Amino acid sequence: MRHDPLRAAEHEFLRLELDTDDLLRELAPFTDARPDTLLELRELLLSGSLARQVRDSVWRTVIESARVREEWMVAAIGLAMPALRACAARMCVGLDARAAEDVQEEMLAGFIAAVHEVDTSWCRLPWVLRCRASRWGLRARKEALAVPTAVAEPLANGPVPTGNPDLVLEDAVRQGVISKADADLIGRTRLDRVPLTDVARERGTAYWQLAKRRSRAERRLTDAVRSGLVTARLSALSAA
Known part of the structure; x- marks a missing residue:
């Protein structure tokens, strides 16, 4: 590990x-x-x-x-x-x-x-x-x-055919499901694979607080994706 x-x-x-x-x-x-x-x-x-x-x-x-x-x-x-x-x-x-x-x-x-x-x-x-x-x-x-990827793969169980995880995070912020800071935290640690300890050190935040915050945000994100509230498609259209 x-x-x-x-x-x-x-x-x-x-x-x-x-x-x-x-x-x-x-x-x-x-x-x-x-x-x-x-x-x-x-x-x-x-x-x-x-x-x-x-x-x-x-x-x-x-x-x-x-x-x-x-x-x-x-x-x-x-x-x-x-x-x-x-x-x-x-x-x-x-x-x-x-x-x-x-x-x-x-x-x-x-x-x-x-x-x-x-x-x-x-x-x-x-x-x-x-x-x-x-x-x-x-x-x-x-x-x-x-599911092999915590952010992208829940989309396989939802209604989104193009599960670009960056766009999913953008739409989650747009829909008020997670904050921009939470999206950045998930993106860096899950997609960019930056260790959570490194992010905690950069932010001057306790590791335990950051782990709990990310876990809660990911649960909200997963629920929103599976319900269809959050999709990659919405963000892509909005950005067009």
Whole structure:
């Protein structure tokens, strides 16, 4: 894989230096372990030495922090990385490098969405987050196996006979389905094959935010193409 989104996420996780005092207070009544780093905390959470209720309590604190601070979202992803890696290994079997990258990016976007939306009163929070990431990754896998190009190929299922992806993006902007910035993001990362991490760096935007934004825009675009609202033909005629 020319670009590994999960590896990039792990790299950012290992660079974090966050105040974990709140997490240590959650752990104090239940273990003598005092992890000094987030990596040590991850190892403790995976060790099997903590009761599920304790792990859930730690994850509630992590989720609440991740909803308001970018650094803690990176921490949440890193703490879940072993599970995400295991899911990705299964999801990417038989896919080419580009499709595998898309699956990983969708898994991350699904995980981020779950962090923002999950009911923290639920039990087995890490499992809930992993399941959401897995579902989004599975959807990306199915799309990759069904269609080779994320933007152009949905047109094969719609009413457009000439699926020029650039014109599709133009018409989506014209119809108000996606913004011009979203069209540029999709065009650069899907058609020009610029890694999402590179675009995020150029824009000074967090990778995770950009991945989530692109995923939402692509879902709107796909729905609009399949419904016939967006076509390449309209843009071509308008430009004539």
